[in-house]
Structures are given as C-alpha cells and as structure tokens.
Amino acid sequence: MSCTRLLISFAVCAALTTFVSAQQPNSLRPARTAPTEAKPQGTPVEISPAKAIARQMADAYALSKTAKTVDEYSSIIENCERVLAEQTSEETIKYAKQLASWGYNRRGEAFAQQATELIEKGEERKANDLDALALEDFQQAITLDSTKWKAYHNRGVSLGLHGKVEEALADFDQALKLKPDHVNGWFNRAEIKSQLGRYAEAISDYSQVLKLKPDDHGSLVGRAAARRHVGKLDDALKDISHALQIQADYAPAYYERAEIEMGLGQWQSAAEDYRTAARTDNRMGRAFRGVAWLMATCPELKFRNSKLALEAAEKAIDLDGDDDYRTLDVYAAAQANMGQFEQAQATLQKAIQLAPQEAQAALQARLRLYANKQAYREPVRQAAAPANLPR
Structure with a gap:
C-alpha cells in the first residue's frame, strides 16, 4: 500500500485516515486532597511526597479537560x-x-493531523516524520493501557500508511473487539481488505458500517467497488445510486460508476462519469487516470483522443505521483496510443517493478504489444446494463 495517504483507495486516503475525537479516561477522577493551612508570608511551604504526587495528577487531569496542542499533551504525559x-x-x-x-x-x-496538513502542502518528507512520531505515540498509549480501543484504531491507520497492512488489520480487529460499534474501524478494515482483493470480507465490513450509519456514502461506494469485483453489478449500481442521492456531487461515486460502465462497454456513459468525477474534484488523480485510459484504449475510435489521453495521464501523475503501478500502466498506454512505443516500454517496466503478482501477466502482455509497436485496446464489449437504474 502506498505511503501516501490512503486508504484506501487508500482514497486510501481520504478516508483509510479519519480520526474521531478522543475521550478522557472513563470514570477517572484525580485523588482528593485536604486543603492546606495558610503559611505566613515568606515561610517555606513543605509538601509531602504524597501531596506532591496528588498535585501533579490534579494538574494533569485539569489540563486534560482543555488540552488541544502537542505541547499541552506533552505536559500531561510528563506529569x-x-x-x-x-x-x-x-x-x-x-x-x-x-x-x-x-x-x-x-x-x-x-x-x-499535522502530517495530513503537510501532505496537502506537498511537504511529504516532513509529513512522514510526523507519521512516525504518531505511530510511536499510539504504540506507547497501548503499552500503558491495553484497553484503549482508539489507540489500536489509530495505530492501525498509521501502520496502514507505512504499508504494514496485516499488522494494521490486526489492530482494527482488536479495536472492533473492544468497540464493536466503531464506524471508522469497520470502514478502515473494509478499505484494506478491498485493497488486498478480499472482496467478500470487505463487503461484509462495509455492510456493517451501513447498519450503524445507513447514509455513509463512502461505504456505499466502497461496497459498490467490491461488488463490482465479484460481479454483483446490479447491487453495485444500487449502492452508487444511493450514494448520489445522499450527495449528488460525490466524485468517488461518479468514478466508480464509470468503472462499472467500462466493464459493460458503455463507453459514452463511462466518459461522462469520468469527466464528472474529474470536474467535481480536480484533485482526484484516479479520475484523470480513468479519462486517460478510456481515451487511449477504447476499441471505438470516436472515443479515443491521443493528445488528451496523454495530458490526462500526465495530470494523474502530477496529482498522485508515480509510485502506483496502475497510474504508470495508464501513462504507458497513452504513450503507446501516441506512437511513443519506446517511452511506453520504459514506463511500463517501472509499473511492472511496482505491481503485485496478480497484475504481472496483463502488464507483460501489454509490454509485448508495445515492443511490437502496437497500442493496447480494451476488448470489444456489447454495451449492456444489468439494471434499468436512473442516472
């Protein structure tokens, strides 16, 4: 999983990384101390060790009620x-x-949170340093109190950002064991399972989110994607329709519907939905990736546009970087469609180095095409809709 923010896609990101506000320890109160008698001015006040400890804990507890900054949390920890x-x-x-x-x-x-803000400013190195500090703090929180479900969840998010997905899943499992109604825990676990190709399990987790929060449009789109992968297209489109009823300008829903339409050979509808996704969120790299793929690989000439396909692929790289094999695969297809076969081969070789085993065969097949100076084309499909759903 990419180190950039997730989730998931790690739209990993946007979502695989949302923290709920923390609560103070349940049913905890500082030790009560008897008031001390006033001393004459100038006379040293002697405080017993027990009273000093009680005062430190009282100060820490009082600060915990208003603390909002790193320095304030550090002061509580130090006390x-x-x-x-x-x-x-x-x-x-x-x-x-x-x-x-x-x-x-x-x-x-x-x-x-500071790391997220730095990522938005393009300062990824500083963000990674803060992510590492966050992970250390979550680990220490669990060491001190193994019942703190939020720390397990938060550590799971951090581990996911570091690509340690199996460890992240273990933390989400523990968080949900301690807090079965935690919506973000179910959602983040579903996102990782979907990325790992464990679609049936992902569908189950997204469904659990929707039992707790029926109008969670992120889970509706996530479940639609998982259902698409297992061939349940009717159900996938119903999820998309529901998500767009809740929020008509939700870019991921348009993107996912375009992916379904591509699989059905509905090229015109797919083109419209990819463009709507990109127009609705012009920072959504995978929307531009979808536009580029359609215009570079569509079997129908009228939907292809070599120049615009290459520009869209370059835009996707500008937005999401070049560490995702899928983005590089699209870029290579656009280069080949432009007749830049040597460049396409070099780009695809990079994609092959990053791709998981299950993607290797398809990538190698495209590499052979480019070596033979042939562009890749999507298979011809008879346009069909699995259900008559309103658009």
Whole structure:
C-alpha cells in the first residue's frame, strides 16, 4: 500500500485516515486532597511526597479537560511519567498510566493531523516524520493501557500508511473487539481488505458500517467497488445510486460508476462519469487516470483522443505521483496510443517493478504489444446494463 495517504483507495486516503475525537479516561477522577493551612508570608511551604504526587495528577487531569496542542499533551504525559517514577499506590499508578495513555493517543492524533496538513502542502518528507512520531505515540498509549480501543484504531491507520497492512488489520480487529460499534474501524478494515482483493470480507465490513450509519456514502461506494469485483453489478449500481442521492456531487461515486460502465462497454456513459468525477474534484488523480485510459484504449475510435489521453495521464501523475503501478500502466498506454512505443516500454517496466503478482501477466502482455509497436485496446464489449437504474 502506498505511503501516501490512503486508504484506501487508500482514497486510501481520504478516508483509510479519519480520526474521531478522543475521550478522557472513563470514570477517572484525580485523588482528593485536604486543603492546606495558610503559611505566613515568606515561610517555606513543605509538601509531602504524597501531596506532591496528588498535585501533579490534579494538574494533569485539569489540563486534560482543555488540552488541544502537542505541547499541552506533552505536559500531561510528563506529569504522569513523573508520578510513575515514584513509589506510590497501585490506584495512583493505574490512574497515571490511563491518563498518560490518553495523552499519548491524543498527541499522536495531533501529529497525524499535522502530517495530513503537510501532505496537502506537498511537504511529504516532513509529513512522514510526523507519521512516525504518531505511530510511536499510539504504540506507547497501548503499552500503558491495553484497553484503549482508539489507540489500536489509530495505530492501525498509521501502520496502514507505512504499508504494514496485516499488522494494521490486526489492530482494527482488536479495536472492533473492544468497540464493536466503531464506524471508522469497520470502514478502515473494509478499505484494506478491498485493497488486498478480499472482496467478500470487505463487503461484509462495509455492510456493517451501513447498519450503524445507513447514509455513509463512502461505504456505499466502497461496497459498490467490491461488488463490482465479484460481479454483483446490479447491487453495485444500487449502492452508487444511493450514494448520489445522499450527495449528488460525490466524485468517488461518479468514478466508480464509470468503472462499472467500462466493464459493460458503455463507453459514452463511462466518459461522462469520468469527466464528472474529474470536474467535481480536480484533485482526484484516479479520475484523470480513468479519462486517460478510456481515451487511449477504447476499441471505438470516436472515443479515443491521443493528445488528451496523454495530458490526462500526465495530470494523474502530477496529482498522485508515480509510485502506483496502475497510474504508470495508464501513462504507458497513452504513450503507446501516441506512437511513443519506446517511452511506453520504459514506463511500463517501472509499473511492472511496482505491481503485485496478480497484475504481472496483463502488464507483460501489454509490454509485448508495445515492443511490437502496437497500442493496447480494451476488448470489444456489447454495451449492456444489468439494471434499468436512473442516472
């Protein structure tokens, strides 16, 4: 999975990475202390170790009620760690661990949010550094309190961003075990399973989201994509229609409907939906990728346009980078359609190096075409619709 933000696609991203607001430790209160008698001005005040610990915990708890910044969460953590370094009661240690865990989790969320903002500015290296700090904080939160489901979920998101998808799935499993009604946990697990090609499991997880939140348009589109992959096109189109009823300007829904239409040979409808997706969200790289593929590979000449296909493929790379084999595959197809066969072969070789095993055969077949100075064309399909659904 790409290190860029997910999810998933990792539209991995947009979604595989949304955190819900954290709560303070359940049913926790600082230890109560008796008021101290006032001392004459200028006389040193002696505070017993027990009272000092109680004061530190009271300060940490008070700050937790308003904390919003990395520095404030760090202050809470430091107070709790000073307490944990002292010899004190089991009750106080337990509370300090829970509050420190809360602080680590919240600080990790703050780092992750800062990383997202940096990605949007194009500062990927700095964002990756913050993602690493976030992951460390989520790990420490779990070490201190193994019941913190939000930390498991957040660590799963971070692990997914680092390409450690099996570990991410294990964390989502644990988060959902502790919090079965956590919508984001079900959604993120579905996104990763879909990326791994485990479509039946993904459909089940998306369906669980929709039981909890029936109008979750991201899950409707995700389930539609998974249903398309297993051939359930009627159900996929129903999901898309529902998603567009909820939000008529939802670009991923138009993109997914175009993918279904491509598979059905409905070239005109696919072209319209790809363009609508790109127009609705001009930062959506895969929409431009779809436009490029259609205009470069359509078996019907009237839908092909060599110049525009190449421009759309280059736009997709500008938006999403060149670390996704699918984007490079599209770029190579556009180059070949333009007659740039040597460039197409070089581009496709890069795609082959990045592609999973299951994609290798198709890529190698296209590489042989380009070596023989032939462009790739989609198979001719008889246009058909699986259901008469309104557009």
